[in-house]
Amino acid sequence: LDERDNTFIVETLESVQSADISSLLYEFSSEESKYVLDILDKEVHAEIIRDLDSDTRKAFLKIYTPTEIAGVLNQLNSDDAADILHEVPVKAREEVLALIDADLRLQVVDLLRYEETVAGGLMAKELIKVRQGWTVNQCIEEIRKQAENVDKFYAVYVVDEVDRLIGRVSLKSLVLANAFKSVAEIMEEEEVVSVETYLEDTEVADIMQKYDLESVPVVNVNGQLVGRITIDDVVDVITEQAEEERQIMAGISEDVEEDDSVWRNIRARLPWLIIGILGGLMNAKFMGLFEAELMQVTAIAFFIPLIQATGGNVGIQSASIVVQSLANPSFVVEGLWTRLAKVFLVAMLNGVFLAGIVFGANVLLFTEFELSLTVSIALFSVVLFASFMGTVTPMALNYFGFNPALASGPFITTTNDLLGLTIYFFTVNLLLI
Amino acid sequence: LDERDNTFIVETLESVQSADISSLLYEFSSEESKYVLDILDKEVHAEIIRDLDSDTRKAFLKIYTPTEIAGVLNQLNSDDAADILHEVPVKAREEVLALIDADLRLQVVDLLRYEETVAGGLMAKELIKVRQGWTVNQCIEEIRKQAENVDKFYAVYVVDEVDRLIGRVSLKSLVLANAFKSVAEIMEEEEVVSVETYLEDTEVADIMQKYDLESVPVVNVNGQLVGRITIDDVVDVITEQAEEERQIMAGISEDVEEDDSVWRNIRARLPWLIIGILGGLMNAKFMGLFEAELMQVTAIAFFIPLIQATGGNVGIQSASIVVQSLANPSFVVEGLWTRLAKVFLVAMLNGVFLAGIVFGANVLLFTEFELSLTVSIALFSVVLFASFMGTVTPMALNYFGFNPALASGPFITTTNDLLGLTIYFFTVNLLLI
Structure with missing residues (x-):
């Protein structure tokens, strides 16, 4: 490439599919890539631009003149042309529109009216x-x-x-x-x-x-x-839907990928982390109310992570099972009450089992009998409550038009942490002190 | 339906697409559905069976005779027929195979050799x-x-x-x-x-x-x-891939849906909950080592949930960004060291910001200066370590052939909880006591 051996480049790439060329270009800078693209066939050039991911394409479009962009768009279907125009800065957009073929212009202008997330924004005008x-x-x-x-x-x-x-x-x-x-x-x-x-x-x-x-x-x-x-x-x-759900579950608030800028990474992640921090501060404040009890029996504190982690895990599992059912819409077999009864039964059995393990381990390993019993009873209650919250929250979110996957994200985990702590100290107060 | 008014049923369903009929049938029992299906056109009947989800279909196949199953398979493409045969109990399978058309039998026997998760298991033999x-x-x-x-x-x-x-x-x-x-x-x-x-x-x-x-x-x-x-x-x-990933992230170990049996729900969820419990017990054991410090300054315990939740959130975010990159394979732009350097920079900035918020809130709201400082320094370190772990774990899992999404699941969160606690008490020991 450094030697600008055009014939060699063209001959090598001639027999290759455009999708392969575009993977290849990710290894070059935009300027180098443009050099290669310019000497290729116009149609292949356009297909490659179409197949780039949106961020890379934006970087490319910056070094293109409006005439060059119009040349690319003329080779594409109306839907792809409209998608690319969405990425061109508004002031260049008019210029590009003026330069493309009249037929395509009419179609593209029509498509630009629709949001990108509805059928009108997905469709192509070309059909028979x-x-x-x-x-x-x-x-x-x-x-x-x-x-x-x-x-x-x-x-x-x-x-x-x-x-x-x-x-x-x-x-x-x-x-x-x-x-x-x-x-x-x-x-x-x-x-x-x-x-x-x-x-x-x-x-x-x-x-x-x-x-x-x-x-x-x-x-x-x-x-x-x-x-x-x-x-x-x-x-x-x-x-994209799957990616969005993954990001919601992980607590990332905008579409971000590893190679995005540091600033964009921080902006996507910080909001949810701050919610977690606020939850943590509330946890601390809440525990402060029980300082006297904690000074009396310090060992109470040892089991807080256990209680909270289990509550979080149970809640996320329950939420994700509901999200799954909502994603398969053909799947409405049982009524609301039957479903809740089943969730309750599963939670009961899981709770009994986990509380049993913890009780056994505690008695065997280190803790006195009364504290062990208190921890197990609290754990059992936390499993019940977290299952209920984890089941009802995504249903409610979905009912009010939000993405139910939010219920598997950090906001709910933070709420569950506080819930677990409350149940735990309530049980401690009731049974232990 | 109760009146068995066949002509009415047939006429109503005649103009409807088979996919719509199959959604309708989810509301009936298998026996009722079979009654409706038997009076419909053979081809429509077969398409409906094909479009059912696997669990419902298994329930259906139980009430079919081998001859009836063979009749359905004869209407289908080889790939669908093979998929359905996979769901027929082994002893009935031979019987059904003997009853289907000779051409289809040859094709299906050939397809049954392949695992369902490879190209051979997905393909149909029918082509031109x-x-x-x-x-x-x-x-x-x-x-x-x-x-x-x-x-x-x-x-x-x-x-x-x-x-x-x-x-x-x-x-x-x-x-x-x-x-x-x-x-x-x-x-x-x-x-x-x-x-x-x-x-x-x-x-x-x-x-x-x-x-x-x-x-x-x-x-x-x-x-x-x-x-x-x-x-x-x-x-x-x-x-299915997206569903699998969702389940892994939520800590559910086998494919389970809301309407599966209680026992299957428990079996899918309990293993991960037990891992969480074991982690919680280790947390308790570990905190036991610091009983003396905790009795001295009880307020140390107040911030454990904050530290652990933040570590968990940061870890899951980092892991999910890596999983995202791995899922878009065209996306190898930067070398390993550049990526790690960027992760480190993002973590530094997030850490400084979060530690700052916590320090400010603590000083303003309730805690003495030294404890506030200790908590903030520990938080900063936890953000760094959790980012590193969250980034490296999915890369390593992927390298060794595991699903990288495991790194967003409960196993890693449990490990991160312990890591957070260790860093916190280490900082406390160093600065506070």
């Missing part, structure tokens, strides 16, 4: 529309016309005279059908599954998963066909 | 194979022959005389090509992406995501085409 009365041959003519713009498609969509979606013909039936049959004859009989523009991306993903679809048409409020979403975009949605 | 010398017309003839068996396909695969995969022709190019062109002329120029039978399912998912594929051919060690994997199966793999 046919009329009910057409013959198979006319369809193939239409496909030929559109073939340049639409690089992947699995079906053609049938619309009426005002563009309302009425059906779908799979590519397979087009291949197999007689050229003079009409679209109406080979159209699928079942009602075609479609989504509306404002549907949440996660719901689009659920629908495509449920019906095993590789693409789904998008309609507006009037039932008119306005775009289509392909499965590769939905796979990205599912992956 | 053509030869390089064939014309487009011959391909379409072949598709017509196979059309009954293969319900979804996106491309035909080109093989040589010993079945080695040499290329791919998309359905789109088949639709557009002149009927007398040869396959060699319209075959894609780029090398076709394929996977080998023993490749892990998660790696198959990564590859399909990377190249935005809707299906990928599977080859054996000799490069011969043996099957194909479609994106809907991979979407399931990605979803």
Whole structure:
């Protein structure tokens, strides 16, 4: 690369898939990468930019002129072009829009209206529309016309005279059908599954998963066909959802990756840590109320970590089981009371078992009988309460429209810590002192 | 349903997609559902059984005779049939195999050899194979022959005389090509992406995501085409992976859902709770060593929850950021030392900030100066150590072939609790007493 041996670079990369080239480029600086990209085929260049992750792409776009960005966008589908435009600074955006092809501009401007997290923001405008009365041959003519713009498609969509979606013909039936049959004859009989523009991306993903679809048409409020979403975009949605949940569970408040800046790392992590610290200070204040008891029997303090850790673990387990059920929505079998009764039974049995272990270990190893009994009874109660909290919190969060995974995060653990401490000292006061 | 009004049921369900019927059936008992299924179309019946989740399906299969199971399998693709057979008790399995169609039996027996978590276990045998010398017309003839068996396909695969995969022709190019062109002329120029039978399912998912594929051919060690994997199966793999990670992070040791039996719930949760309990007992034992110090200054105990909770939170955050990076494999930009240096810097800044807050709060609110200072210094050190542990543990787990998400689970939190306590008492000894 240092020798700028262009022919060598082009020849080496010619037989390679664009996705492989883009992994390769992560090892270079943006300037070096741009040098390589500029000498490649325009289409490959555009595909590589499309496949970069958002942060890296932003770094790239900074060293591109508006004309160069427009050149890249012209090679892409409308959905990808719109996604990239979202990352271009607002003042450059207008300039780029003025420079791209007129057809693409119309489509992209339309797509920019939608939030990135709804069906409208996921869809591409490129699709193949046919009329009910057409013959198979006319369809193939239409496909030929559109073939340049639409690089992947699995079906053609049938619309009426005002563009309302009425059906779908799979590519397979087009291949197999007689050229003079009409679209109406080979159209699928079942009602075609479609989504509306404002549907949440996660719901689009659920629908495509449920019906095993590789693409789904998008309609507006009037039932008119306005775009289509392909499965590769939905796979990205599912992956991002999993990442988001992982971050919520770990107490990280914005999308952050290892190679993001130090400042961004701190900003994402500090808020939750501060909540934990505030909880810890409240713990300290609360324990201060029992200073007299603690001075009397110091050994009480020894078991605080045990009580709190168990409460935390039980709470997170319970919450995560509820989150799991909520993520599989087909799964509503039992009523609320049956579910709670079962949670209670599991908690009882877990509690009895754990309290037994602790009691045995304490008597055998080090503690006097009365303290052992107190610790075990407190532990049992903590398991019950933490199970209940862990089950009810995500249900409530979900009911009020929040992400239920929050219940496995640090906010709830902090609350559980305080709860455990309260139960423990209450038991101590009742039985020991 | 109670009135057994068959015509009404059939007519109502006729226009509905099979995926919708299967969600409906979750509300009935297996016997009631079977009654409905038996009066439906055979193909719809089979699709519904296919779409059930594994636990429900096992309950269903118990009330089916081997002949009935065979009838269902005959309607399905080889991969789905093999998956269902995995769930049939071993002694009934042979019986069912003897009853299914001969073609399907050969395919299914072949698929049963593979583990369910590798490409061979995910693939279907149904695909369309053509030869390089064939014309487009011959391909379409072949598709017509196979059309009954293969319900979804996106491309035909080109093989040589010993079945080695040499290329791919998309359905789109088949639709557009002149009927007398040869396959060699319209075959894609780029090398076709394929996977080998023993490749892990998660790696198959990564590859399909990377190249935005809707299906990928599977080859054996000799490069011969043996099957194909479609994106809907991979979407399931990605979803399961996310669920598994959630369970590991929450400390649940086997796949368990809310509606599983009480006993299964307990078995999945108890092992991790016991690890937590053992950690708690070690905490107690360890604090016992400092009984004298605690009797001298009881207030030392007040800050143990604060120290341990912060250590735990920092550790989980760090681990989850590493897990994130490992899940996006294209993402190797910086060397190990640069990464560690950055982790250290973030930890330093977070530590200084948190220690500052705690120091301020302590001085203002309740504690004497020296204890406040000790707590803050210990907190700072705990943040550093927990960041380091949280970063290094998932890397090490990954290196030795374990799931790095284990580092966000209760085992590591328990270790971090002990680490925090050690650092705290070490600081107390050094500065306070």
